[in-house]
Each structure stands twice: as structure tokens, then as C-alpha cells.
Amino acid sequence: xxxxxxxxxxxxxxxxxxxxxxxxxxxxxxxxxxxxxxxxxxxxxxxxxxxxxxxxxxxxxxxxxxxxxxxxxxxxxxxxxxxxxxxxxxxxxxxxxxxxxxxxxxxxxxxxxxxxxxxxxxxxxxxxxxxxxxxxxxxxxxxxxxxxxxxxxxxxxxxxxxxxxxxxxxxxxxxxxxxxxxxxxxxxxxxxxxxxxxxxxxxxxxxxxxxxxxxxxxxxxxxxxxxxxxxxxxxxxxxxxxxxxxxxxxxxxxxxxxxxxxxxxxxxxxxxxxxxxxxxxxxxxxxxxxxxxxxxxxxxxxxxxxxxxxxxxxxxxxxxxxxxxxxxxxxxxxxxxxxxxxxxxxxxxxxxxxxxxxxxxxxxxxxxxxxxxxxxxxxxxxxxxxxxxxxxxx
Numbered sequence: 001x002x003x004x005x006x007x008x009x010x011x012x013x014x015x016x017x018x019x020x021x022x023x024x025x026x027x028x029x030x031x032x033x034x035x036x037x038x039x040x041x042x043x044x045x046x047x048x049x050x051x052x053x054x055x056x057x058x059x060x061x062x063x064x065x066x067x068x069x070x071x072x073x074x075x076x077x078x079x080x081x082x083x084x085x086x087x088x089x090x091x092x093x094x095x096x097x098x099x100x101x102x103x104x105x106x107x108x109x110x111x112x113x114x115x116x117x118x119x120x121x122x123x124x125x126x127x128x129x130x131x132x133x134x135x136x137x138x139x140x141x142x143x144x145x146x147x148x149x150x151x152x153x154x155x156x157x158x159x160x161x162x163x164x165x166x167x168x169x170x171x172x173x174x175x176x177x178x179x180x181x182x183x184x185x186x187x188x189x190x191x192x193x194x195x196x197x198x199x200x201x202x203x204x205x206x207x208x209x210x211x212x213x214x215x216x217x218x219x220x221x222x223x224x225x226x227x228x229x230x231x232x233x234x235x236x237x238x239x240x241x242x243x244x245x246x247x248x249x250x251x252x253x254x255x256x257x258x259x260x261x262x263x264x265x266x267x268x269x270x271x272x273x274x275x276x277x278x279x280x281x282x283x284x285x286x287x288x289x290x291x292x293x294x295x296x297x298x299x300x301x302x303x304x305x306x307x308x309x310x311x312x313x314x315x316x317x318x319x320x321x322x323x324x325x326x327x328x329x330x331x332x333x334x335x336x337x338x339x340x341x342x343x344x345x346x347x348x349x350x351x352x353x354x355x356x357x358x359x360x361x362x363x364x365x366x367x368x369x370x371x372x373x374x375x376x377x378x379x380x381x382x383x384x385x386x387x388x389x390x391x392x393x394x
Contacts, residue, residue: 033087040103049078053078056104056126058085058088068197073390081096081100144169147170150173151174174193194389200383217301218235220250254288269282304327310332315336325372328350328352
């Protein structure tokens, strides 16, 4: 059965390769990206001094998530990083100076064999959900294959995944729920639960110039229509009890700033723009700049994450949780359900169904500053757990 799966997979891959790779190559070249075609065919290789620890992260996001573990392993072992996208390749070159970075070979068995024969890795560590059949199957014949921060696929019990998951030597998972699912497929001794590596991010430590001016701050991040209107109405009610309260609005799309200004004016509130001043001295402070929101959360006394009242499905809540504060979201969080479940286990989130519940949640946070989360302790526990599990294999 395994041979049939491999045959059908390779046949399908060959067809897609012939059809789509030339188009993909041309499109990336037009954008100025080097797709590393020779490296992907293992016709161009780099030299290493020792047998490396091979770590595969497909995207820039996965590289950022795995960075603490990559840096830890790099401190004691030579590390070989494989990536898929040109952007992640450039990111890895700039940010992982102690590692050798190459493109992942196309997922044909003979290319994976050629790659392993040249680089002679002692182990393969795969981040999240990179379940390429030949990458895992062929590699597992000669070296241990680990999955870290594993993202369990929705159709995990189909024949493809059941066959592939059994080839892993170890899974280091985000939560116990995933462990229970995986226990139906692999031996329990192959499973460890350490937490979500995304919680090890240091995103909130960058200094930005923001003066709270002695005010209490509600920060509504990544908002969509009609969330600004809802949060403004709640803000007006809370302003009666907290005269020194200001609202920071950070829309998901900055092109909506003019629209938001008009909404604020209709509520007869004063406002200022982030691009014009770093001082919060108005009722509403509108973030019309890019790339700063993640660093602003630590200034907030109460945090609402948008896309959850509007039927969008939610946005990254971990950036806000890393500020050490509880976050508030609406009930439309289907896109981030896994993150919400983890936040609930950390007691780091309020989920509200309507405007009244939103008001009560913000009021609770404003009146109880001790609700803050010991994020450093959580991060330390996760990091030490991953180190212990990885050390057993390297």
C-alpha cells in the first residue's frame, strides 16, 4: 500500500511539476526573486564542515516561530536550514547567520536521497505542517525525523497522513487536544506536549515612541467595519466612569482611516493620528502607520482584537497576549480557533457576544490590573520543554 501511495503521489507531483513549475519560475523571475532552481534540483550544493542538524521551515512565519529553537541548536551544532519560498530564503540569510540556508529540493524521492547523500544530516526537524511525502518517507529511512510545534491536519486519519505520520520519530505538540488525536495513529511514546512556539516571540520588546500622557488606554487592534462604531459606543459609556480614558484604534487596513475619522467625528470625539503625533492627548488616537501595532499592545490597559465582531474570523491574538495582558475578542473567531483554545487554557482571553458583554469585559480589565498574565513564566516553561525534548535527539 505504501508503494502505491508513493507511486500515485510521485505521478501527480511529476504532472504538476511539468505544468506549474515553468509558470511559477517565470512569475518569480519577473518579480526579481531567485527561486534557486539548481538547489531545488540538488545540482548546486553548499559545503558543510560536519554532519548538520537539518531544520525545515517553509515560510518566513515558520522561521520566525522556530527561531528560538534554531538559535539554541545553532549554539551547539551546525545547522542546515531548508525553506520553500524566496522570501523565506532571504529572511533566513539575513537573520540566521550561524546556519547554512538552502532551498528545499522538489519532493521527488531521488532528489531527497541526493540531498541527504551530500549533506549527511544527523536528523531532520520539521516545523508545523510540512508533510511532504518523500521528504518525510525517504528521510525517515536513514535519519530520525521530528515534528515541532506540530499542526495536525484536519483530515489526519486519511490513508496519506496515517502512512506518513507513522514515519516520524517524535512529535512535539502545542496542546493536549492534538496529542489525543495523534494517539489514535502513532505510539504514545512518540508524543510530547510542550506548548506553542509562537508564544516565545519577542515581538513586544522593540521600543517605539509613544506617550500615554497619563491616560488609561483601550487599544482596538486589527479592526474592521463595523467594529469601530461598536467600540466607540462602548468607549463613550466607559468614559463616564474613567474621564482619563482614551481609545486607540488600529484598523486592519489603513486605507480606511478617512472613513474612521468620519465615524469619530459623528460621535463628537476629538482625535489625532499616529503619523502626526506620538502623544495621546485626544479621545481617540488612530494608528495610520504600518508595522507598529504589535509593539503598541504593551501600552494598553485593555485590548480588543478585531475581525471577531465583524464576520472575518479573527486575527493574531498571540501578539497581544505577549504583552502580558488578557485580550478580548468577539464570537467570530473561526480562523483562529486553535489559538483561542490555547489562550483559554492560559486564562488569557475574554470572548464576548455583544456590546454589553464587551463593555463588561473591558470594565473588568480596567478595574483589575492584576489580571495580567505571567508571560515570562509561560515562555520559560515552553522553551525548557522544547530544549529537553530536542536534546534527546541531537
